[in-house]
Amino acid sequence: MTYQTLQSLAQNLAKGTCSSVEITQDYLNKINELNLSLNCFISVDPARSLAQAAQADQRRARGEAGPLTGIPLAHKDIFCAKDWLTTCGSKMLSNFVSPYDAHVVESLNAAGMVTLGKTNMDEFAMGSSNETSFFGVVHNPWDLNRVPGGSSGGSAAAVAAGLAPVATGTDTGGSIRQPAALTGICGLKPTYGTVSRYGMIAFASSLDQAGPMAHTAADLALLLNAMVGFDGRDSTSLERPYTDYTGQLTQPLKGLRIGLPKEFLAAGLAPEVEQAVAAAIAQYQQLGATIVDVTLPNMGLSVPVYYVLAPAEASSNLSRYDGVRYGHRAAEYVDLMDMYKRSRAEGFGAEVKRRILIGTYVLSHGYYDAYYIRAQKLRRLIAQDFVAAFALCDVIMGPTSPTTAFKLGEKSADPLQMYLSDIYTIGVNLAGLPGMSIPCGFDGQGLPVGLQIIGNYFDEARMLNVAHQLQQVSDWHLRAPTAGVRS
Amino acid sequence: MxxxxxxxxxxxxxxxxxxxxxxxxxxxxxxxxxxxxxxxxxxxxxxxxxxxxxxxxxxxxxxxxxxxxxxxxxxxxxxxxxxxxxxxxxxxxxxxxxxxxxxxxxxxxxxxxxxxxxxxxxxxxxxxxxxxxxxxxxxxxxxxxxxxxxxxxxxxxxxxxxxxxxxxxxxxxxxxxxxxxxxxxxxxxxxxxxxxxSVRPMGSTVLGTRREIKNLNSFRFLQQAIDYEVQWQIGELEDGRSIQQATVLFDPASGETRMMRTxxxxxxxxxxxxxxxxxxxxxxxxxAAVRAQMPLLPTERRQVLVDTYGLTVYDADQLTASRELAEYFDRAAAGATEQVGKLCANWICGALSASLNEAGLDITQSRVSAQQLRGLVDRVLDQTLSNKMAKLVFDAMWLGEGDADQIIAAKGLKQISDSGELARVIDEILAAQPQLVADFKSGKEKAFNALVGQVMRATRGSANPQQVNDILRSKLAV
Structure with missing residues (x-):
């Protein structure tokens, strides 16, 4: 199996060696061929994609093409896209056709990109394995018996298997970075407020952030360029001066200070993951970087803090799914309360219900101070740890996930075990910092390992530079799965 | 209790x-x-x-x-x-x-x-x-x-x-x-x-248990609902029961409150x-920017009216019942003396309010503009119009017959202030009413008023009353 980067596709389109329609058709063929075994996509609509591609080609013929015009991509099914089924991986929204575009979709459409389809995901982005989706599990292209990670598992698997050159994802506690790591691709969660959340179905509003998923850091930068920007429809969207995220890619890394938090070498970290990460860091030293020991003393609290705050927000965010105006409504009910109960009991899966219950509990009278308020205070401490660490270093590095891809069903019976798979990523969301994952090796079973790079606020361009430089001297990101994919 | x-x-x-x-x-x-x-x-x-x-x-x-x-x-x-x-x-x-x-x-x-x-x-x-x-x-x-x-x-x-x-x-x-x-x-x-x-025994400093009456959308319902609720709560307490904290609804049809939830x-x-x-x-x-845009508040406006025009607190209160009314007064009394201001206030609180009430209109819908009202007041003040005539002019303005001056001209309503003309009329009356003249001279002050009345009748109300008084007194004193 081979794949092409966004960059190479863009060059081909610019040179005129192929058209957007041809490229799009090519990807649709691959989806047709492989989606049955991978289950990356919830919706595809070839006619619509090809029509969009034809428009992109016309735009190019008029001389109005931008750097992304005609490039196909896949959208996580958390983004509302006009006239597309937008399910968020849930039975609750299995009949919801969005009447409007999310900011991200609108921006990428405006750039001339072509939507290949909507990708599978954990239900309402709640999960780390893509096993909570109403539309079935997604298989990891490196080993079909393993999970692709989650919640952006469909986007990750689609890019890894070459069913889309790039994809959008969202990251509330690691949902871009962890599946990127488990499928051997790159994924970036920007600083909170960088990409508008308008039209992105909310899980935990104060943590949710959209970002790009791709094969290379350079591709991430190109896609991120088109995703960011102030949006008056999102009150948490930040107004920032324009940044070209490709601008610093080629800068040498001499003098780069890499912070290594000792807390990242926790119990539960697989030795092969630790070794691959250590090897990548050694490579960075060869590129001129220096290593700084830093500490994130409250990191151990990030999982419990997250599992108070995220469910609290989610319990309220998901209240709108009541069967009244759209979405699933029970076929039979005796009165209003019964309609609510049945519609929600039928429409939501077990993990979503678990988090609604946790969230409702921690916000309840008498528990609010002990849980929610305390968690908010700890959240500030966790963020302060990062601020202190960044006084000593430019980027922080460590593993993205404590293990490589685990087997389907391996952790789904034990939510706590599942929650711990996000231990390295969650703190970044709590602090609102940017974080990314890039491939940095493989374990003995041929499963990819992800290196996490955490930057200071708004330092995405530097992080992409750091990632890109490693990709100039390594080929982990160029490997494509072959063994696992039945075709 | x-x-x-x-x-x-x-x-x-x-x-x-x-x-x-x-x-x-x-x-x-x-x-x-x-x-x-x-x-x-x-x-x-x-x-x-x-x-x-x-x-x-x-x-x-x-x-x-x-x-x-x-x-x-x-x-x-x-x-x-x-x-x-x-x-x-x-x-x-x-x-x-x-x-x-x-x-x-x-x-x-x-x-x-x-x-x-x-x-x-x-x-x-x-x-x-x-x-x-x-x-x-x-x-x-x-x-x-x-x-x-x-x-x-x-x-x-x-x-x-x-x-x-x-x-x-x-x-x-x-x-x-x-x-x-x-x-x-x-x-x-x-x-x-x-x-x-809630209710409590007079003198108690502890609040009684309250019930909340929801969604009262008229002052009358507010009054009725509270009256009913108070009587109900007192009745409960006097019958030895206690009040449960609750939310209640007021039913305007029955005039009663009824429990919604406890x-x-x-x-x-x-x-x-x-x-x-x-x-x-x-x-x-x-x-600071919002503060700079704030209008004078009703209490402040009231004081300005009292200070500037010497209005009674009562009149000032009336005129500041709404901002539109106060602005109407401002337009009517623009640049006016205390005397004019007072007259404007009288007209607004009197004839104008009555007409508005009768027609069910508010001040912004007034059929007499502030400028028209001022025109009327000016004619009263320069003695062109008696009060009685002024009311006629006001009514005509209300019916849309034009400004005060137009109506005065059209109806020939000018007050007679020509002393020669008045003296002539008074001489006629004195000649025709010897008995009244005799009564007055014998000390019956009432007879004087009767003579004034005769003059006013003869001029159909258009005589300047003050002048009639003066001329009569001087003629009878002779």
Whole structure:
């Protein structure tokens, strides 16, 4: 199996060696061929994609093409896209056709990109394995018996298997970075407020952030360029001066200070993951970087803090799914309360219900101070740890996930075990910092390992530079799965 | 036993913004169901609220008007509960940190002024409407009202009678209209009150258990509901029962309140700060900018009227009942002397108010403009018109017959101030009424008035009364 980067596709389109329609058709063929075994996509609509591609080609013929015009991509099914089924991986929204575009979709459409389809995901982005989706599990292209990670598992698997050159994802506690790591691709969660959340179905509003998923850091930068920007429809969207995220890619890394938090070498970290990460860091030293020991003393609290705050927000965010105006409504009910109960009991899966219950509990009278308020205070401490660490270093590095891809069903019976798979990523969301994952090796079973790079606020361009430089001297990101994919 | 009534009011004033508090949809009243509900109002997946700065500005204006503290930092919270006309499953409101803290309102009941303390005022969104009667066996949902900006104004339990509660509500109603934050249209629900009512033995300092009467949308209902509720609570207590904290509804048809829910069924609203909205910061600069735009408040305007024109407090009070009325007076009395101002006030509070009441119009719909009224006053003052004639001219102006001068000319209503002409008429009367002249000379003062009456009759009211007096006196003194 081979794949092409966004960059190479863009060059081909610019040179005129192929058209957007041809490229799009090519990807649709691959989806047709492989989606049955991978289950990356919830919706595809070839006619619509090809029509969009034809428009992109016309735009190019008029001389109005931008750097992304005609490039196909896949959208996580958390983004509302006009006239597309937008399910968020849930039975609750299995009949919801969005009447409007999310900011991200609108921006990428405006750039001339072509939507290949909507990708599978954990239900309402709640999960780390893509096993909570109403539309079935997604298989990891490196080993079909393993999970692709989650919640952006469909986007990750689609890019890894070459069913889309790039994809959008969202990251509330690691949902871009962890599946990127488990499928051997790159994924970036920007600083909170960088990409508008308008039209992105909310899980935990104060943590949710959209970002790009791709094969290379350079591709991430190109896609991120088109995703960011102030949006008056999102009150948490930040107004920032324009940044070209490709601008610093080629800068040498001499003098780069890499912070290594000792807390990242926790119990539960697989030795092969630790070794691959250590090897990548050694490579960075060869590129001129220096290593700084830093500490994130409250990191151990990030999982419990997250599992108070995220469910609290989610319990309220998901209240709108009541069967009244759209979405699933029970076929039979005796009165209003019964309609609510049945519609929600039928429409939501077990993990979503678990988090609604946790969230409702921690916000309840008498528990609010002990849980929610305390968690908010700890959240500030966790963020302060990062601020202190960044006084000593430019980027922080460590593993993205404590293990490589685990087997389907391996952790789904034990939510706590599942929650711990996000231990390295969650703190970044709590602090609102940017974080990314890039491939940095493989374990003995041929499963990819992800290196996490955490930057200071708004330092995405530097992080992409750091990632890109490693990709100039390594080929982990160029490997494509072959063994696992039945075709 | 003598009982003391304790009342606190929570008032929802709909802020007069063109669009909703968190979306761009229109707030206009009366559109077809669900035609003014956008994606944000119907809470589609993925939509987000964006705060309307016009609503914030109005809340600040209110805070300044009542002398409350405008919080430099307030927070929107989610109040979570399920109801079909609450699309998000939560209402965005302010809970722990409201935009306005404290303040007070002075009310007048009878001759007595009383200051009612305000607890707070906070911004929130309205819910939609459930239509239970329109559909058989079903409930319709109209989300046009969902997201309409409200200012909830909460008083301390400082009122001691239904009359005080009504006076408070009226004063508040007049104030929010005066400072132009709410249109005050009670029929359309733009201004509605919840009354917290309790009773306690006279002299007690402990509050009794309260019951909250929801959604009173007229001053009359407010009065009736409280009166009924007070009697009901006293009856319960005197019969040896106790009051349970509850929410009740007032039924205007029966004049009774009835239980909606008790404290036991009260929701746990699970308030928490809305992560979709940043804390609302009001900088000193912004506060100063709003303050600079504030109109003079009713009490300040009242004092200006008393000081400038020597009006009675009563008249000044009348003229400041609404900002429109005060502005009408300002236009009528523009550049006027104290005397003219007083006359303008008399006409506005007298003939004009009567005509407006009779026609069911408010001052903005007056058929006599302020300039026309001033024209009339000027003709009274320069003695062209007697008061009696002036009323005729006013009535003609009301009927649209033109300005005072046009009507005077058309009707030939000029007052006779020509002393030669008057002397001639008076001579005729004196000649024709020897008995009255004789009576006067024998000391009967009444006879003088009768002679004046004769002169006025002969001139059909157009004689200048003062001049008639003077000429008669001088002629009879001879």
């Amino acid at each position: 003598k009982w003391e009534v304790v009342i606190g009011l929570e008032t929802h004033a709909q802020l007069s913004t063109v669009s909703k508090i968190f979306s761009g949809a229109s707030t206009a009243f009366g559109a077809a169901a669900n035609c003014q509900a956008c994606a944000v109002d119907i809470a589609l997946p993925g939509v987000l609220p964006v705060l309307n700065t016009g609503a914030v500005e109005r809340a600040i204006r209110f805070g300044l008007a009542v002398g409350g503290e405008v919080s430099p930092y307030s927070v929107f919270a989610r109040k979570n509960y399920f109801y079909p006309d609450l699309p998000k499953g939560y209402q965005i409101s302010q809970f722990e940190l409201p935009i306005v803290v404290g303040g007070n309102l002075t009310i007048t009941v009878g001759e007595q002024d009383k200051t009612i303390r305000l607890t707070r005022a906070h911004l929130e969104e309205d819910a939609g409407k459930s239509l239970h009667e329109e559909f058989r066996d079903r409930t319709g949902i109209d989300l046009n009202r969902a997201g309409t900006p409200l200012l909830e104004i909460v008083s301390e339990p400082d009122m001691r009678s239904a009359a005080e509660a009504v006076a408070y509500a009226r004063t508040l109603h007049s104030l929010v209209r005066w400072i132009d934050v709410c249109d005050g249209n009670m029929q359309e629900g733009s201004f509605r009150c919840d009354a917290n009512v 404290k036991e069924d009260a929701h746990d609203y699970r308030y928490f700060p809305d992560p979709d909205l940043l804390p609302l910061a009001v900088s000193p600069e912004r506060l």
